[in-house]
Amino acid sequence: MYKMIAAFSFLAIASATMTGCNDKEGSQGSAATTKTNYYSSDKCNIDSIAGQISAGTGASIYVPRGVAVFNGWAIDTANQDAPKEMRLRLTGYKGTPTVFKAPAIVDRIDLVKTYNNEKLLKSGFSFTADLSSMEPGGYSVAIEIPG
Template sequence: MKTMNKLSAASFMVMAALFLSGCNDKNENTTVTTNATDKCNVESINGKTDAIVYVKRGTVEINGWAFDDAKHAVAQDLQIYLVGAQGKSLTAKDPEKIQRPDVAKVYNNKELTNSGFKFTVDTSSFVPGAYGITLKMLEGNTQSVCQSKKSLVIM
């Protein structure tokens, strides 16, 4: 039960951070449209496919696939967010692109062949605990947010 409370808190923190991420100190009239999507999957963390993956602090590899559902194309600007119950967060950008012909086949769209990703994240400064994983695809003033079903627990 304690783990579920931490995971719920982590999920809440992730969503709050995502909605606030468009804020800055400039006085601009910028509207950012946020859409939820399910066109992503974090398949493994350090090679493990469990729903909750336990790792030591240090370098963590997060692999999976994602694509822009509105355009039916590979996301050009893909980012990953790790947010813990204590509010500590990390944003990683520019993942290594991985070919995923299986995703292209399932969605019957050859444009999705390069929808795979590998993020290499340094978690050495993170405090031990559970972290939610969210993918964000940016395109102009639109962001598509995809909540992963996996959680990362740093020991």
């Protein structure tokens, strides 16, 4: 007898693409009428998902349903600083995103040395995401830096 384990497949495209929303257009009066622009940056990486090392852009990682930890780093390229806030966005085939907020912040001395910028020390993140209520299937991964 075989046991079937429902698993998630994450496309680790966030290792090369980070979306941010620093520029806003539209009315300030209503969130429904505010348009948000997104931009891409290569100043980020998802190092691991559920303990599995990310193989890079477009890599698939399979994780069982339950709690998974997403570790990595991101730089606020608009300010050349550690982001003040970050969000993890998982989007499945139906197009409805699930967003996780308030990651644990991790010191990244390697980024300080690589970019010769002390302001990048707090650029690391560790999101703990409960995936148990999400449908099995493939999800794209994005790191958002609200502006």
